[in-house]
Every structure is written in structure tokens, then in C-alpha cells.
Amino acid sequence: MNNIEDERLMELRSEMFENSRIFHSDDLDFKYIQNIVKVIRNVLQINQIHFFIYKDILREIAQYVVKYKHPNLTFIDRNKQIQEQYLDNLINSNGFNKRIALTTSKDEIFGYVFLNIEVDSFSGSNYFWNQFAKIIYCYFKQVFQILIIYNEKRRYRLLQSVTNQLHSSIDMDAVLRKVLESLKEIYPNFNFTLQLSTDDFKNSELPIEALDYTLESSPAMECFLTGKYRIQDDLTTKESYMYFPLKGKQGIYGVLHIQANQSIMISEQDIEFIHVLAQTAGSAMENAHLYQQSKHLVKDLKLITNVSKKLNSILKLVDLAKYIVKELKESFNAHESGIIMFKDDHDEILEGSTSYFYKDDCDSLIEIIKESLKTTREGLFLGDVNQSKFCHLNIPFASIMVEPIKQDDDIIGAVVVLHKQPYYFSFETYKLLRSITQHSSLAFSNAILREELEQLVITDYLTKLYTRNYLDAQMIKSMETDTQGVFLLIDIDNFKKVNDTYGHQNGDKVLVQIADVIKESIETDGIGARWGGEELAIYLPNRTLAEGKQLAQQLVQLIPIKSEPRVTVSCGVSYWNIMNPLTPFTLFKKADEALYEAKNSGKNRAIANI
Template sequence: MEQFELQMKLKLKSHFFDIMDTEDGLLNDDQLMKAMLETIKELTGALDVSFLDTSIIEKKMPSIVPFSISELSRLSKVYKQLVPEFEEYDLMLLLIHKDCLLGGILLKGIEGSFSDEFFDMLSEESARFLYKARQLVKTISEEKRYKQLYRVTEKFHSSMNIDDVLGEIIYTLQEVYPSFIYYLLLSHDNNKLGDLPIKDLEYDSENIAAMQAYVTGTSQFEDSIQEKKSILYTPLKGKQGVYGVLQVIAPNSLVFPNNEVEFITLLANTAGTALENAQLYQQSKRLITDLQLINETSHRLNSNLRLTETMTFITEQIIHSFDAEEVGFILFSKDYKEIKILKGSTDFFQQKDAELYINYTKGKVEKEKESLFIGDFNLQDSLTRIQYKSIMAVPMTQSGVLKGIALVMHQQPYHFTFETFKLLQSLVHHSTLAFTNSMLREELEKMVVTDHLTKLYSRSYLDEKIHLSMNKDQEGTFMMIDIDNFKLINDTFGHQVGDDVIIQVADLINANIRGSDIGARWGGEELAIYLPGVSLNAGIIIAERLVRRVSECTKPQVTISCGVSHWNKGCHDSYPALFKRADRALYMAKQSGKNKVVVQK
């Protein structure tokens, strides 16, 4: 009999050894426990073998559980009396190893008879196996977790993308602790990162522990007996600061497991360093992009672009780089009472709705002489609907003089970052001198081809444009204009009034022709108009309207005589001939009563 039980002991150990073979992959508690019970069942021939947890033994059989660890060694390991609620089992083996009660094994329907020494041996070997198996599972689990940490650290430092770093934190925690719940409480605006469990880190009565972790840089705990959960807040800490807090919720746990805190803290510290590196990398990239933008803009602005081209280019750059919806450049008059919207601004600034934003920012900048950065624009005591919430307004100054403002807007509140605002300031500062020079250059060019008194074009400019038109257009109408009895005006009212009369007639000419038409001062009181692409009949209507308007609107009242000529591609013609016909028609108008239009075909 002893020889048989000895063989059974060796067989038991052999089976246990096979179970512990790590290559078979039985490396979790449930699988190892199941394999152990199957081995005992096969060895004893029992109908059923079950495992009782220590907590169940303490609850069901409190009389056999000692109060001190030292008494465990004297505790009987084989109990043949019935266990409450488990009366169908024949006996229970207590598993005690190294002064620790690991649980119990219940056996039912054992074939054959075994000695008490056999059951003692079975209890000791099973306890030894269970203890070593749990130690092995713990070791392998620890190894697996730290392999995960090594893998994730490698992944962190191979990526400079903040989204990837944050995603990897959550993925790793889900792999290691699938039953836990996680949130990333971040101090920056990172709420556009897909499906990641991200929240803004805000101070309120419910977030005191999270804020303490963020401010102090140390882990904080929050236990809830009522909700049966424990929460760990561990900071995402880099060398230069804390970038957020990792919130880990352990459900059905009154105290957060100590053995998990170290791993989660290591993961959070690694993630904090990776976040810091990714942010520094993205900041450096953004800085390089900003410098390239300023450099490219400065280069283009110094390439003698026309004013409209300059403003259009800057507007496009701001819309593209800042994700802006509206961009406007507004110039002030010397007394700040009048404004001018520069061409190249977006169409919105030509609408009446833009006045609200222009007047508000103009008043603020004019008073404070500082840039405006508004995240959520509202007007107190105003029922006006505010369409654009995010506003940046930067003064355009040259030599300390406020010339106007650059206004950038978006409908969404808090759309622009402070870094964007600083970049806009730099961009406008570099651009102001360039487009001021462009304006001065165009004003100088206009002065060269413009009559100082009337602000009409010079005769040389008119000659040049008529020659160009006769080469590219199909037709055109030319008219010579003379102020009737102009010498009498000078003699009666003086030369200053005479000049004023010429200015009045010039203003009426500009008011009654298109932007593509050319009004010019021919000499003295003689003026001229050229209408490219305009038929003779349309030209006559314009001339007659002008004659009528001069008679009605001048003070002192004067009249004009007008001679009209026309050309078209169908007839061989020249500029001298066109001028001669108009001059002859003007002479006939003067000779035949004045204050009229005469056409010389």
C-alpha cells in the first residue's frame, strides 16, 4: 500500500510538472486551477473535484480558521466532516503553504481507500503547486507588462505625432488592464482626436484630485465605498512640465491595487516625456513654417507688385495659413473719420454687415493703439446678431503713425490660437511698409499722368490710351469739350472762381463715365473724353447728358459745347483724323449757339 501511494505521489508531481511547462501556454490562474483539479480527479478516481477560495472557507467554516498565522502550521489539512452548503462532498483538503491559507479542495466519490497520509501528501503537493503556479503567473504577467512598457516606450520615441502617443497610451492600458476604465485629462485643446477618451482638464468640485495631480506632479487616489470603485490620477509629466493627467478607474475595488500603481505611473511618465518631445517637435515645425511664411511674404511684397495684387496675395496667405474666413485691410484718413477698404480684402468687407466689426475694432485700436485678440465677440446691450466670434485686429503703423488695421475673422468662437495671433502681428508688421510703398508708388504714377487741378488724366495719357484702343478694340467714341464764355467767368468772378468752375465740370465728367473711360484735360478750359468700345449713338447720349448736367449743376452756372467723333474697324481711320473731326464739330457747336452737342462723321 505504501509503495502504491508513493507511486501516486510521483505520478502527481509528474503531472504537476507537466502543467507548469510554460511552452504549453497554461499561464493564467483559471487554466492552471482547472488542470490541477483534473489531475487530482484522475489520480483519485473522484467523481467531482472543486476548489474553494479562502474567503468562502472563512465565511462557511469560521471555527476552523485560526486568528494567527502561527497556528496554521498546527491546523489539520484533511477535513472529513461536512462543509456547510457542500454536504455532497466527502472531504475537504486545506491548501496551506508558507503560513498562508491558499484555499481548499473538495472531493466527492473517491474510488478505493487512501490513507490519511496520502491525503496529507495530496494537500501539501497541491498547495506547493498552487503557490508556485501563482508565483509563475505573477512573474510572467509582470514580464508581459514590462515588455508592453518597453514596446510602448520604443513606439513613443519613434513617433513625433501627439495623436499617436495618446492613442498608444490607451491601447496599452486596454491590453494590460481590460477591466479598467481610462480617461486622458489634457491641459491643451486636444478634443479633436477621434474616438480617444479625452476630456479637458478643468478645475471644479469634481476634479480636485485630478488638479492636485496636475499641480503637484504626484499621483492621487480617490476611493468610493458607495460606488465600489477606486480611481488613480497620475500626471503625464515631462522634464519641462505636466501636460495632463491619466485617470484610471478600477471598478469593484475599494482600494486601488498597489502592484498596479507602479506600472501605470511608469507608463504615464514615459507618455509625458513622449508628449513633451512631440509637442516640442511640432512647435519647432510650426516655427519653421511661420518663418517660411514671413520670408515668402516679404519676398513677394518686395517684388514691385501692384497694390491690388499685394493685398490679394496677403489675404490668400492669411486664409490658407490661419484657416480664416474673412480678411480685410482698412485704411484710415488722417483725422480717422473716413475709412477705405483696400481691394484684395474678402467680399464681406464691401457689405454693410461689415461696418459693425470695422467700427468696433477701429474704435478700440484707435484708442488703445494695441492689437485685439477676441475669442468670443459679443456686444453688451445689443440685439444685433454676431456672426463672427473669433476676431484678430492688428494696427498697420508706419513711422509711429496709425495707417489702418488688418482684420481677420472666423465664425467659430476661440478658433484662432495665441500663436496664430502673434504670427499675424509679425506678418502685418512686415507687410505694412511694403503695401504703403506700393500705394505711394501708384499715387506717384497717377500724379505723373493726372492733371493737378482737375484730377483728370493728362493729354499725353489720353493720347496713349486712344492709340492702344484703336489697335485692340472694335470701335470708340471721342469728344472734345469747351466751357462756354469762360473768359467772361474769369473777368467777372476772377481766376480762382474760373478754376473752381473747371473743377466742377471735371467732377461731373468723372461722375458720368465708366471706370474704363478716360476723362482728360486738353488744355485751359478745354477737356476731352474717350469711350473705348462705345458706339456713336451711345456716345451721343452720354455727351448730351453731360451737357445737360453741367447746365444744371454748376455754380456759377456755365454751359459747355461738345464735339463728337467716332471710329470703327470697318473704316480706315487714324487718331489725328479722329481728333480733327471732333475739333471741327466743337467749332461748329460754338459757332451755332453753344450749349449743345455736334457730331462730325
């Protein structure tokens, strides 16, 4: 070696290692390559330079992920036959005229440097290029050590920051976003996807997809089931796939899926770092999940407590139904909710139920519900009607929840909640519905019994018409709020003769028959009552005298036809309005006078007392 070569080697060594300080930037590995290329160009006046580094040596020596592609650096596989042909082609096609093997201290080739040395530039002896290769090796070795130290500090500094943020967050979406941002910061050339075991993130903008449980032998499922990370290389696409479990103390919540180009090397330290970060994310997800669960539980308990308190203060069945339907619709964000009471002769949709339950389209759904409850004696929870045995139902709803209302052990009705979107209600929601219905069942039973008792108090036990006291009370209310009203007093002609001839049992039968005629003849706002003995009465609020006289004539004509044994009736009619206000007693007295006149005029007729 001559003095010129010695000077050049010293200059190369000096400038390379002087500039191999630790750069404080994210692309420091890019700058180190840039530095060595610049030094060689300046010292040796060589413009075309390219390094080829074997991947396996890089993995062993550097244990570092090179994130940035550099125009003067390529990573190659150690396949001698293929690489020799590949390298020869590069020399021929790119104008390189010198190839130098780069060796380790153990004389193992870890790569090559290609140069294009012009004729009139520095050529160098074999000894010079051997020393040049050693300098290059020492430079790369030192650079790799710097990169290892820098990235170790950077990874764990980031890990500490991420850990602090994750464990202080109760927002699941924020937790996952932070994990992905941190990974992307360290590994910008990787593609990350979170494959989660829950469907709580349907509307998230993050790269999240549902874990496919049907692919039992897939690496993702193996990772999820075993809790161990998996790495898989695809030789066809030349890509690597990595799977890390998102594991907490109580379970595994999904898999972190990473896709990487094979030319990007990953070390054991990087694998360990990602694994720890994934586990930290799993723990944070678990904490956030448990917090959300506790929030939902507290919310559900508050709802149940409030419902229970309210139920104890509601006495009427209609008010109870309105309250329950309103709470269910708001709490579950349902499209429709309703309460159906099962009767022997018909099904009653309680007031307060939403509009769909009053449509003819709902009849088929109600029949299915009744049949299901009768068969299974359990509630009904359908995520998607179209995927169930009830797919033949032509209804505009996919998600259905039904819970029976029980009195003792008998099913007396059902609470129904509907939504158009499939799988809208979770099983936790259904459990909440069950709890609310169980608390409501006693209130429904009490309300029904209370109304039955009230009905017994205000209803005549034989005719099922109202009692005289109830009629008096309703007449007083009407005279306070209405503008007019009609009172009819009806007496069965010769009723004593009927009892004497046919017996009191048949006499009672006649009373029931006449009561049925009255109930069929008056409209929903009319009130029929048993006044006493064989006398019956009707009050028509807000009706004219003409309407009252018409009804009286109708009863006089119908009762002889519809009674067995055949009887006739006499009827007295009285009337009041705001121009001529009366008391209930005066109204009765005037009707009684008209009835007396009808009796004395030959019976079987109706007379009005104006």
C-alpha cells in the same frame, strides 16, 4: 496517518509540482488554477472544489495582478463577521460539506478550500487535511513566485519594446495608441482613458478626453498638478481608480486614468511599471509635440518668408490684396478672409476679399472691428463670438481674427479672417496672422503711396481730372483693343472775361465746378481730362457717336446751372470706329474743328464733326 493517506499525499504533491512548470501563454495564471483543481479531482475523486483567497495576503505574497476570473477561485475581503456568514451560506447553498483553512508557514490563514466529499469517497483524517492544506500553500507559493518572475520579465520586455517604439515615433496619435495597446495587453480587465491638457485629439478614435481644469480637488487634477500618481477606491461601486501623470522633462501633458474592479489585485511592481510607462509616454508625447511645433514653426517661417518675398515684387494695391487674402484663406483654412481700408468718408473693401465682405450683413461686423481697433489699438482674437461681449452680432461666424494695418502709427485698415466653427483658430495661428500683417503693412503703405504718387502724376492738381498725357495714352490703348470711341473737347465761353471780372481765384473755382459736373456725368469707363487752360476733354471708349452727342448736350445744359459765377461752354464731338480708324491727333483735330464751329455759331452749344 495510514499508508493510503500517505500515498495520496505523495501523489498530490508529485502531480501538483510536476505540472507547475512555467506555461508560455498569456493565461498562465488561469492554467495554474486549472492544474491544481484537476490534480485534486483525479487523486481524491472530488468534483466540487473552490478556493477562497484573502486579498491582502495575495497582495503581500504574490504582488501580482490576477487578470482572469476562474470558476474555482474567488478573492475575498478579510472581514471576519461578514466572511463567516458569507462562507456559511456558500456551504449551505452549493452543497460543500468540508472547509479547510489554508495557512502560511507562519500559521496565518490566507484563504480556504471548499470541498464536496461524497459519502463513499475518500474522507481522510484531520492530519491528512492539515498536510493537504500545507501542500496547497506550497503550491500557491511556488506558483506566485513563478508568476512574479514571468510577469517581471514580460513587463520589462514590453517596456523596452514600447520605449524603443515611442522614442522613434513622431506621430502623437501613434504614440498614445501604442501606450494603450501595451497596457491593455498586460491588464486586459482594466479600462484606460487619457485625460489630456491639449485639444489636439478632437477627431481621434482613442479613449481621450479633455482634462477638466474646473475640478481643482479631483484626483486627476491633483495628479496633473503634483506629478504624482493617485489611487482611489470607491466603496460604493467597489471599483478602484488610478491616475498616473504623463510627464516629460518640460511639463505634464495629461493623466492616464485607469478604472479597475476591486477584485483585481494590483501590486507595487505593477504600479511602478504603469508609472514608468506613463512617464515614458509623457516623454514621447513631449518629443512628438516638440517635433510638431518645430514643423509648424518651419512651415510658418516659410510662409512668412515667401509672403515677404512676394510682397516686395507686388506694386499694385489690388494685386497685393488679392495675394494676401488668398494666402490667408489657404494657410488658415478660413471660410472667409478680407482686407478693409478705412477712409474718412467710407470704408473700402479691397478687391480679392471673399464674398461675405460685400454683403450688407458684414456692415455691423466692420463697425465693431473699427471701434475695437480705435479703442484698443490692438488686434482682435475671438474664439467664440457668442461667448464674448460681441454676442449681439448676428453673423454666421464664431471664430474671428483681426489685425490692424498700420502706416507709421496710424491704423489705415484691417485684415480679417473668419471661420464658422468656435475656437477653430489657435493663438499660434493668430500670432502668425500678426506676423504676416506686420510684414504686409509696409507693403500696403508703399502701394498706397505709390498709387497716390501715380495719381498725382496723371491727375491735374486743380480739377482732379486726368492730365492730357494720360488721356492720350488711354486713347491709344482703346484704339488698339476697342471697336469705336467718342472724343469731346470742351471750352469755357468768355473765360478771360470771368477771370478779369471775378479774379483768377473765382476762375479756378469755375474750372473745379465744371470738372465736378464732368465726373458726375461720365460713367466709370469714361475718362475726363484737363486739356489745357480752360479747355477740358472727355473720351468715351466703345461708345457711339449718338451717345457722345447726348453727353455733350447734357453738359451744355448742366454747366450754366451748376457754375457760380454762371458760365456756358461750347463743345466739339468727334468719333471713330474700326471702319474709320483714326489716330488720337486726328480725333482731336476733328473735335477741335467742331468746337471752332460751335464758337463761331454763337457759343453755348455742341456740334459733332462726322
